[in-house]
Amino acid sequence: MSARGGLPHDILCKGMNMTLPTMETDFLVIGGGSAGCIAAMHALQIQPGLRVTIFEKSDITYGGSIARGMDALNIVAIPGRTDAQMYLEAIRAMSGGIVDAGPSYVMAERSYALLKEMEGWGVTFPTDENGQYKTLRYHVKGEFQTAMDEPELKAMLVQRALSRGARPVNRVMGIRLLTDGGRIAGAIGLNVRTGQLVLCKAKAVLIASGGVSRFTMPNSEYLYGVYDYPGNTGDGFVMALKAGAGVTGMEYTQRAMLIKDSNMPLLAICVTRGGKVLDCEGNVIMQGEVNNINAMNEAFTQGRGPIHIQLSHLPEEKIREIEHILFSTERPVNERFFAGRRIDFRRQDIELWPTEFYLCGGHGLAGIRVNERAETAVPGLYAAGDVASVAKQHLTGAFVFGEVAAEQAVSYLREEPDTRIHADQVEEEVGLHSRRFTAKGRDIDIHDLERKMRRMVADYLVSPKNAHKFELWKYWSGTFREDLRHVAVTNGHELSKVYEVENILQCADCSALAGDFRKESRWGECHRRSDYPQRDDANWLCHVVIKMKEGRLSAEKTRISELGEEVAL
Numbered sequence: 215m216s217a218r219g220g221l222p223h224d225i226l227c228k229g230m231n232m233t234l235p236t237m238e239t240d241f242l243v244i245g246g247g248s249a250g251c252i253a254a255m256h257a258l259q260i261q262p263g264l265r266v267t268i269f270e271k272s273d274i275t276y277g278g279s280i281a282r283g284m285d286a287l288n289i290v291a292i293p294g295r296t297d298a299q300m301y302l303e304a305i306r307a308m309s310g311g312i313v314d315a316g317p318s319y320v321m322a323e324r325s326y327a328l329l330k331e332m333e334g335w336g337v338t339f340p341t342d343e344n345g346q347y348k349t350l351r352y353h354v355k356g357e358f359q360t361a362m363d364e365p366e367l368k369a370m371l372v373q374r375a376l377s378r379g380a381r382p383v384n385r386v387m388g389i390r391l392l393t394d395g396g397r398i399a400g401a402i403g404l405n406v407r408t409g410q411l412v413l414c415k416a417k418a419v420l421i422a423s424g425g426v427s428r429f430t431m432p433n434s435e436y437l438y439g440v441y442d443y444p445g446n447t448g449d450g451f452v453m454a455l456k457a458g459a460g461v462t463g464m465e466y467t468q469r470a471m472l473i474k475d476s477n478m479p480l481l482a483i484c485v486t487r488g489g490k491v492l493d494c495e496g497n498v499i500m501q502g503e504v505n506n507i508n509a510m511n512e513a514f515t516q517g518r519g520p521i522h523i524q525l526s527h528l529p530e531e532k533i534r535e536i537e538h539i540l541f542s543t544e545r546p547v548n549e550r551f552f553a554g555r556r557i558d559f560r561r562q563d564i565e566l567w568p569t570e571f572y573l574c575g576g577h578g579l580a581g582i583r584v585n586e587r588a589e590t591a592v593p594g595l596y597a598a599g600d601v602a603s604v605a606k607q608h609l610t611g612a613f614v615f616g617e618v619a620a621e622q623a624v625s626y627l628r629e630e631p632d633t634r635i636h637a638d639q640v641e642e643e644v645g646l647h648s649r650r651f652t653a654k655g656r657d658i659d660i661h662d663l664e665r666k667m668r669r670m671v672a673d674y675l676v677s678p679k680n681a682h683k684f685e686l687w688k689y690w691s692g693t694f695r696e697d698l699r700h701v702a703v704t705n706g707h708e709l710s711k712v713y714e715v716e717n718i719l720q721c722a723d724c725s726a727l728a729g730d731f732r733k734e735s736r737w738g739e740c741h742r743r744s745d746y747p748q749r750d751d752a753n754w755l756c757h758v759v760i761k762m763k764e765g766r767l768s769a770e771k772t773r774i775s776e777l778g779e780e781v782a783l
C-alpha cells in the first residue's frame with residue numbers, strides 16, 4: 215500500500231498506541247465495481263494526472279456485480295426508437311410513482327452516448343439483419359433493454375481505469391467517512407485480511423460500494439449464496455448516513471426469483487427471448503414481460519408453486535442464443551450446473567423459487583439520496599450505482615452516474631478549498647477498532663450471528679409487514695447489537711465480518727423504521743402491510759428519507775421532484 219503525502223500518524227493516533235498508515239489522494243472511490251471503475255477512468259480522462267485511489271473490499275479485477283460479462287445494458291434510449299421522456303413514463307409505472315424525474319431522465323438521455331462509448335472500448339452490441347441494435351422488452355413500455363455480448367466487460371473496465379493511472383487498494387473496506395465542517399475530508403479503511411486500518415485523506419469521495427445483498431438468508435442457506443454480489447453489505451449506506459447524508463427507499467424490500475439452489479441470473483434472459491413462466495398447473499403467468507414479480511409471488515402464496523420457465527416451444531436458434539448468453543457472457547458455471555441436473559432446455563423446464571430479500575438502488579429503490587449530479591447532502595461526497603437511489607437504474611445507472619460523479623468531483627476539486635482531517639474522528643474509529651480486535655474472552659461466532667440476524671430480518675422486516683412485527687424487531691436489533699460486543703475476533707478477516715454484520719444490522723434498522731413509517735402498501739410484495747393493505751397516494755406519494763443524528767435514526771417524508779426541479783437532499 216503506498217502512502218504519498220502521508221499525514222503525521224503519531225499525532226492522529228495520539229494515545230492509541232497504534233501507527234496508522236496514511237495516504238493522500240484527490241478523489242477517493244470506495245468500491246471498485248461497475249460505478250467505481252468507470253468513475254476512476256472518467257475522472258482521469260477529464261484530468262490526467264489527478265490522484266485517483268480506489269478502496270476495493272475484494273480484488274478490483276473480479277469484484278462486484280459484473281462477475282465477468284453481462285448480457286444487456288438494461289436502459290438505452292436509442293434515438294428514433296425510444297427517448298428519455300418515454301423512459302420516465304415506464305420507470306414511474308414500474309416504481310409505483312416514487313421516482314425523482316431528474317436523475318432518471320438524465321440517465322436515459324446519456325444512455326445512448328454511453329453505448330457508443332462502450333463500443334469504443336470494444337464491447338459488442340449485437341445488431342439484426344437491418345443493422346439495428348437488438349432490443350428487448352424489459353420495461354412495461356418501450357424496448358430499452360439492449361442486448362450486449364461481452365464476456366470480458368469487467369476486465370475491460372479495470373484495464374482502462376488502471377492504464378489511465380487509477381491506484382487500486384485491494385482488500386480494503388471503507389468503514390468510516392471523515393468530515394471537516396460538514397464537508398468530506400477522507401475515509402478510513404480496514405484491510406479485510408490483516409485487520410489493519412488505513413487512512414486516506416481526500417477532498418472528494420465517491421461511494422460506489424453496491425447495495426445490501428446479504429439482507430436475508432437465501433433458500434440454499436449459504437451465507438454468501440446470494441444473487442447480488444455478496445461483498446456488498448450496505449457499508450456505503452451506513453458510512454453516508456453517519457456522515458450526514460440521507461438514505462431512501464429502505465422499505466422497498468425486494469426478493470429475487472431464481473433457479474432452484476443456484477443464485478444465477480436467468481429469468482430476464484429467457485423471458486425477453488420468448489420463454490414462458492408457468493405455474494405448477496401449467497398456466498402461463500408471464501410471457502412477453504419480465505417484471506410481473508407479483509404474479510410469480512402469488513403463484514407461491516396460493517400454492518401454485520414452484521414455477522417454471524419453459525423454453526421447449528422456442529426454435530433451436532433461440533435456445534442456442536440463450537445458452538450462449540448463460541454459458542459464456544454471464545457465468546460459465548451455468549453450463550455445468552444444468553448438465554449436473556440433467557436439464558436440457560429443449561426438453562425440461564427450469565424450476566424457479568423466490569429466495570433472499572435484498573436492498574438495492576440498481577434493481578430496486580433503496581439507496582443514498584442523490585440528485586442528477588450524483589451529489590449527496592454532504593459537500594464533496596458523491597454516490598453512484600446500486601448504493602444510490604435512482605429507481606431501478608441497473609448497469610446503465612452505475613455507468614452514467616459513475617461518469618457524472620467523476621465530472622462533478624473534478625470541478626469540485628478545482629473550485630473548493632482544501633479540507634483537513636480531525637484527529638478526534640480518527641481516534642474514535644481507531645479506539646473502536648482496537649476494542650474489537652484485542653478483546654479476550656468472547657465466544658460468539660460472527661457467522662452464527664450473521665445467520666441468526668438475517669433469519670430475523672426475514673421474519674420481521676419483509677412482507678407481509680405490520681406495526682407489531684416492526685415493534686418486535688426492536689428487541690432483536692438491541693439483542694444483536696449487544697451480541698456484536700461478544701463476538702470472538704481472532705484475525706483481520708473475522709474483524710471485517712463484524713463491521714459487515716453491523717452494517718447489515720444498521721440497514722435493517724433503517725428498513726424497519728422506513729417500513730413502519732410508510733403506512734400503506736405499495737410495490738406489491740416489496741412493501742405489503744397487513745395493517746395498511748391499500749395504496750394511499752393522497753398521503754404516501756413521496757419518498758421516505760432516513761437520516762442519522764448523534765447515532766439516532768429519524769424518518770421524514772420528502773417530495774418527489776419533477777423535471778427541472780432540484781432533488782431535495
Ligand SMILES: Cc1cc2nc3c(=O)[nH]c(=O)nc-3n(C[C@H](O)[C@H](O)[C@H](O)COP(=O)(O)OP(=O)(O)OC[C@H]3O[C@@H](n4cnc5c(N)ncnc54)[C@H](O)[C@@H]3O)c2cc1C
Pocket residue numbers: 244245246247248249250269270271272276277278279280284285286287288289386387388389422423424425441442443445446447449450478479576577598599600601607608609610612
Ligand atoms: C447477477 C446480476 C446480473 C445483472 N445483469 C444485468 C444486466 O444484464 N444488465 C444491466 O443493466 N444490469 C444488470 N445487473 C445490475 C448491474 O450489474 C448493477 O446494477 C451494477 O453492476 C452495480 O454496479 P455498482 O458499481 O453499484 O456495484 P458493484 O458492481 O456490485 O460493485 C460494488 C463494489 O464495491 C465493493 N465494496 C463493497 N463494500 C465495500 C467497502 N466497504 N469498501 C470498499 N469496497 C466495497 C465490492 O467488493 C464491489 O466490488 C445485474 C446484476 C446482477 C447481480
